[in-house]
Amino acid sequence: MDHKRRAWATDDWLAVVFGLALLGISLGAVWLAGRSSSGGHANPAGAWWGKPEPWSWAAASGRAAEGPAPAASSKASQGGGGSWRGVVGSGLTSCAAFLAATRLQGGDSRRFARAFLGLWLLTWGALAIAAERTVNAYGLEYALWALAAGLLVGNTLGLPAWLQPAARTELYIKTGLVLYGAKVLFSRLMELGGPGMAVAWGVTPVVLAVTYWFGQRVLKIPSRTLNIVVSADMAVCGVSAAIATAAACRAKKEELSLAVGISLAFTVLMMLAMPPIVRALALSPQVGGAWIGGTIDSTAAVLAAGQALGDEAAEVAIAIKMIQNMLIGVVALGVALYWVRYVDGAASPDRQVPSLRGGAAEIWSRFPKFVLGFLAASAVFSALYRGHPQGKTLVDAVVKQGTASLETWFFALAFVSIGLESDFRVLGKYLRGGKPVLLYVCGQTLNLALTLTMASLVFGEPAPSGRAASAEGR
Secondary structure, eight states, rough: OOHHHHHOHHHHHHHHHHHHHHHHHHHHHHHHHHHHHTSSBOOOOOOSSSSOOOOOOHHHHTOOOOOOOHHHHHHHHHTTTHHHHHHHHHHHHHHHHHOOOOOOOOTHHHHHHHHHHHHHHHHHHHHHHHHHHHHHHOOOHHHHHHHHHHHHHTTTOOOTTTTTOOOOOOHHHHHHHHGGGGGHHHHHGGHHHHHHHIIIIIHHHHHHHHHHHHHTTTTTOOOHHHHHHHHHHHIIHHHHHHHHHHHHTTOOOOHHHHHHHHHHHHHHHHHHHHHHHHHHOOOHHHHHHHHHHOOOOOOOHHHHHHHHHHHHHHHHHHHHHHHHHTTTHHHHHHHHHHEEEEEIHHHSSSSOOTTTTTHHHHHHHHTTTHHHHHHHHHHHHHHHHHHHHHHHHHHHIIIIIIIIIHOOOOOOOOHHHHTTOHHHHHHHHHHHHGGHHHHHHHHHHHHHHHHHHHHHHHOOEEEEEEEEHHHOOO
């Protein structure tokens, strides 16, 4: 009995079970609440699922502050209740879900609960720093602070033995990705039609393949897993793709941490630099938005950079990024297949490459099952969005007012855990010679060039140099 229980009680499957269950609870709460007097939908669970509210250092220190942001904008930005009730409620919900998962895996529930409290406090601190208005204005996202908090503790005090049971990186982040699937709506993505798919799906595979080849053949990066994780992070959609790819090729946690750190650093730079560059090149909102959406890694940074150019550019940028996000499952499956046939097989003592049929079991065992939950959530909520008479308000209430806050908590818990388990000395080994950073820079340069070219072609606009020349002629 115990063997059977542990055979299916893996992080992947439990992420699917608890991720879909939380989406179901949120949907049920909205459904039972019914429509509001204004005709929309409200999520009663949103009052219990929240993040730290926006705040400012000036107000906290008693200096001339302009006061808190309007309540409506504050709640809209958080996607749920931002009060202490929401913060504590998120902590209790997270603890209950992951405590149940630990029990199903045969773990010690008391040790986990005690450790989770410590991890949650570290995570809350990271989210609180990210909510500070000045920090937020510079695009310094919670993932950066969560990773920094974990690295600081892990590389000074070390990972305390009592805290170790809660460092469940894969469980947290995979459950968060299942929740994230509810945001990837097919009907919204189809609004851009062929042009959007050409930018997101036409360029991304080329950049991924070329960057991986460049890392192996030109830079000669010793670790293939580090190479593919950095390449997928940069080419596809940032952290989410890096996590799925790392699971598919079984990369080390230090390699994932390094890829995430590089991505976050360049995301901030690109978010600040790309809007002025788009204006300098006199790109249309569609081309500029597509360029931003296809190249900046983080969805939140894509939205911020797009909004700097206006609503139209922001809508195109987010749509392109969402279309890219749909490639997470495809990339994970492709990497799992490639690794089984050509990497692990070539490294085996007998140098035999397994056949597709013979390696099917290994491919399935390596394939990240949480992607199935991601796709299921996407399919269900896409159907609701398109098929229900009030699909838009219903889905927004379930996700934006409910599970979006839990998703952020789960990701932040994962990043703190990654930091706790990462050793600077080990990270330094992978950074030796600066090859991972150079790989990212070269790959992103190719990505910027190809995405701009494709966006200019499909949206019917001449290349920037051509417009500049014609402007000078006039």
